[in-house]
Amino acid sequence: MTNDQHGLAMTGAGAAAARHYDRAIDELLHFRVEVDAEANAALAESPDFAMGNVLSAYLGLLTTEVEDARTARVRFGAFRRRIDEPALLPRERAHVAAVQALLDGDFLTCGALLGEITVAHPRDALALAAGHQIDFFTGDARSLRDRIGGALTAWREDDRHFGHMLGMYAFGLEEAGHYDRSEEVGLRAVELNPRDVWGIHAVVHTYEMQGRFGDGVRYLDARTRDWSTGTFFNIHNWWHYTLYALESGDVPRALAIYDSVLADGQSSMELLDAAALLWRLLLEGSDQPELDERWRALADAWPLRVAEPFYAFNDMHAVMSYVGAGRIGDAEKLIATREAYVLEPHPGITNRDMTLHVGLPVCRAIVAFGRADYESVVDLLYPIRHRINEFGGSHAQRDAVQKTLLEAALRAGRRDVARVLVSERINVRPCSPYNWLKQATLADTLGNRAAATAARLQADELARNGGRAY
Structure with a gap:
């Protein structure tokens, strides 16, 4: 029996396998591609190493790629058939159960089981990291905050990965709306570990949610070498950079970043960033040719990547891509497969409920927008606008849906709905040029030239000042 770097006992691992496992956890927390090589090396040394197999399975399941999940299912099934499961330690058996729940498509049970592990073992970095990603995929802001917050007192500031715990906690704080605290914790995480890209990402989200795009650009510029190389998370942080560029009205800069970075995305997570940027440009009427x-x-x-149902959040971005490319028929075919999917019995599969309650209405609304049927967009999205978190992603990512609803309300002449939506946005984020430009558009439709002019002047001032009114 050996211990991992955080003092937790592990069975089935020789000394070399344990070293590779510890390195893999470090690479995972840094979002580096080397995590796969280290995880494979651990299993090459000790094929029946329980936590090594658990880690490998999580790596395959948390990419949201169907093929990765299929491979993980085969490998983990073979591992379970080889071992004497009752002989594993209780923590290891709990991880095996959590992985199996995830393999079965039950994100919620997996997240709950990982939560039980961290109650008993708050220094289990893998349980915390995997659980954090599950909370992200299910859009559970409270758990994003409290899963990590509930474990923090078991960590010391001189622990190797204490900064990474703070980085995860900062993101949870941001998603739960604690922006001042999130910024404080995120900056401290990056101070402890400058290459904590998730901590950097948390700070970036905090600035996005407050409309502080000037601060966001300056922060990313100052730390470019820390987040833009040596990590598979760089494309997502570049996407955040494009959001800042759009907020400031700098479309050419956003497109330059798209062409140099986002257009080469290989994974679903990277492709959805690309779709999310282009969709925002489409909403704003950027020159389609x-x-x-x-x-x-x-x-x-x-x-x-969407040949079979797996993650509704990915489906939405695929539909955006089809509609943007003028391939409405492909979008409708994808929707039809998902409509058939939700009619079948899929007990315990989280994605089925995600698809039924959020994914399908959102995808139908995107197609309706592509057809210029703006009334239908409003009818589909307005009733679910406060629960679209249920199919995962962050506030910043899901804002594409909220912007689609607002733009459709304006184009459909649904002035009362548009007024509510603009008022909500301005009062939450009064330093956003986008919000004031939408206020100006609404004022135009009401024939209030003075209000429209005042709103545009406010937007211009905020754009010049990076989201700060002076």
């Missing part, structure tokens, strides 16, 4: 080639390439990348 300029975007056509980008949309076509992006739409071509999706079919294999």
Whole structure:
């Protein structure tokens, strides 16, 4: 029996396997591609190493890629058939059960089981990291905050990964709306570990949610070398950079980043960032011929990744890509497969409920927007606007849906709905130029030229000052 770097006992691992496992956890927390090599090396040394097999399974399941999940299912099934499961330690058996729940498509049970592990073992870095990702995939802001917050007092500041715990906690604080505390904790996490890309990401989210895009650009610029190389998370942070560029009105800069970084995305998580940026440009009426080639390439990348139901949040971005490319028929075919999917019995599969209650209405609304049927967009999205978190992602990512609803309300002449939506946005984020520009558009439809002019002046001032009114 050996102990991992955080003092937790493990069975079935020789000294070399344990070293590779510890390195793999470090690479995982840094979001580095080397995590796969270290995890494989651990299993090459000790094939029946329980926590090594658990780690390998999580790595395959948390990419949201169907093929990765299929491979993980085969490998983990073979591992379970080989071992004497009752002989494992209680913590290891709990991890095996959590992995099996995830393999069975039950994100919620997996998250709950991982929570039980961290109650008993708050220094289990893998349980915390995997649970944190589950909370992200299910859009559970409270658990994103409290899963990590409940374990923090078991960690010391001189622990190797204490900073990473703070980085995860900062993101949970941000998603739960504690922006001042999130910024404080996130900055401390990055101070402890400058290459904590998740901590950097948490700070970036905090600035996004407050409309502080100038601060966000300056922060990313100051730390470019820390987050833009040596990590598979760099594309997502570049996407955040494009959001800041759009908020400031700098579309050419956003497109330059798209062409140099986002257009080369290989995974579903990278492709959805690309789709989310182009969709925001489509909503704002950017010259479509300029975007056509980008949309076509992006739409071509999706079919294999959504060939079968797996994660509704990915489906939405595939539909965005099809609609953006003018391939409405492909979008409707994808929706039809999901409509058939939710009619079948899939007990315990979280994605089925995600698809039924949020994914399908959102995908139908995106197609309706592509058809200029703005009334239908409002009818589909307005009733679910306060619970779209149920199919995962962050506030920043899901804002594409909220912006689609607002733009449709404006174009449909649904002035009362548009007024509510604009008022909500301005009062939460009064330093956002986008919000004031939408206020100006609404005022135009009401014939209030003075209000429209005042709103545009406010937007211009905020754009010049990086989200700060002076």
